[in-house]
Each structure stands twice: as structure tokens, then as C-alpha cells.
Amino acid sequence: MAENLPALIQQMQGAGFYPHPVGVIGVKQTHISWVMLTGDFAYKVKKPANFGFLDFSTLAKRQQFCQEELRLNQRLAPELYLDVLPISINAQGEYGFNSAGEIVEYAVKMRQFGEDDLWLTCFEQGKLAVQDLENLGAQIAQFHQQSPTNEYITGFGSLAMIKRVVDSNYEATESYTNEWGLAKEFQAIRGFTDNYLIKHQDWFSERQNLGKIRECHGDLHLGNICFFQGQACVFDCIEFNEEFRLTDGVYDVAFLVMD
Structure with a gap:
């Protein structure tokens, strides 16, 4: 399945991608996003999709809606929704948070909770x-x-x-x-x-x-x-x-x- 995922999502499955300790990394996928589960934190990346009722087709729009997701959800869940982080790519094709290189994506950083708590x-x-x-x-x-x-x-x-x-x-x-x-x-x-x-x-x-x-x-x-x-x-x-x-x-x- 990993080979069918974009290069960014594949790299986000590696422990070295994150600036904090991680557990077993999981990926949850919906029709509009990928959510990386790392243990203490989860990172949501929006898919570059346009379904009419939503439009994430450009980087600028995905940044805008990441910021909106943070703003709106901090009203009811400020303890869960923490930040919007830019993701860059360097000359070697390596992705990272807040690193040197061109910004190619954004992720919403959240605190992770257990499935049993849903x-x-x-x-x-x-x-x-x-x-x-x-x-x-x-x-x-x-x-x-x-x-x-x-x-x-x-x-x-x-x-x-x-x-x-x-x-x-x-x-x-x-x-x-x-x-x-x-x-x-x-x-x-x-x-x-x-x-x-x-x-x-x-x-x-x-x-x-x-x-x-x-x-x-x-x-x-x-x-x-x-x-x-x-x-x-x-x-x-x-x-x-x-x-x-x-x-x-x-x-x-x-x-x-x-x-």
C-alpha cells in the first residue's frame, strides 16, 4: 500500500521525520485527507482534491483551509488543535517541517487520542x-x-x-x-x-x-x-x-x- 501513497506521506511514515519521539506510526486516509498517527501527536495533510463542495486543489487553498480548521476547531477543542506547520522539500527530495527549501504542503498538528475514547x-x-x-x-x-x-x-x-x-x-x-x-x-x-x-x-x-x-x-x-x-x-x-x-x-x- 505504501507505494501507492505520495512521496510525502511515505516519508511521514518514518520516525526521523518528526522532531519528537514517536510510537508505531499509523496512517488514516479519507477521501479528503491523510492523518499520520505518531503516538502523542497526529498530523493531518489535506489531499489536493476538488469535489465541488470543497476545493483543496492548490497549495494556497490548502494553507487557507488548514488555518481555518485550526481557528474553528480551537473554539471547541483548543486542547487538541495545536498548530499549522509548513512542510518543505530540500534539494535532495527530503521533506521536513520548518526546514530549508520550498514549502510544498501544510499539516494541522493535533494531540492524538485513542480509538476507545471516540x-x-x-x-x-x-x-x-x-x-x-x-x-x-x-x-x-x-x-x-x-x-x-x-x-x-x-x-x-x-x-x-x-x-x-x-x-x-x-x-x-x-x-x-x-x-x-x-x-x-x-x-x-x-x-x-x-x-x-x-x-x-x-x-x-x-x-x-x-x-x-x-x-x-x-x-x-x-x-x-x-x-x-x-x-x-x-x-x-x-x-x-x-x-x-x-x-x-x-x-x-x-x-x-x-x-
């Missing part, structure tokens, strides 16, 4: 207590109250903006419905959604007027919460798409309740 794992093992959920609820409520809002952010709660996001989801999946034999069900669900939005458009206006559209988390599910130093810690906020993050706080709560 709330998804804890939930599956029956280890989440009611008190844990109540504490998290209080934390999220305070977070939403303190999150910024203004005229620009409030605009993302309009019916037109919400419908645009909903429609983009349908447009991205419609081509698969005939293949799966679900065209009838697809149209029924889309019709229900369209009718619901029209029927309850006053609700969305009211939420805007009440100042409930905030800079939220945008991806609040059990896989993005962990126990760290004995406390619930919410991480991996959406940094790459404002439409996902600038929303009603109820969206954050509903996403978690759905889990």
Missing part, C-alpha cells in the same frame, strides 16, 4: 452515561450562544439558501436512482422535502429573526466527539464549506440526535 466506540460498547450527554448538551448550548452571527451569516438561514443546499444533495444523487431502481422513491422524498420547505417557510424566517443562524460545527456526530483528559471534546468542525457550517444551531443538535 464517542462512537463508547456508544457501541454501552459506555456513554446520561450525565455525559447532559454535559455535552450544556457545552453545545453555550457554544451556540457564543458563536458569532451577523447579517451575512443570517443569510444562510433563508429558505432560498436552505433549498439550494437540499437541491444540491438531490442533484448529486439523482443519477444513481435509476441504476438502483429507486427513481419512484427518490421523487417521492424530493417532493415531500419541497412541500415541507414551502409549507413551513415562516419557521425559517422566524429562526433568522431570532438570531439563531450561527457559525456552528456542521458535522456534529458521534464520530467527531471524544473523551480527552476526562472531558467531552468536539472536534473536526467543517472548515471547507460555509453552507454546511453557517446554519441553525438546531442542525448541529439534530445531526447528533440522528446518530
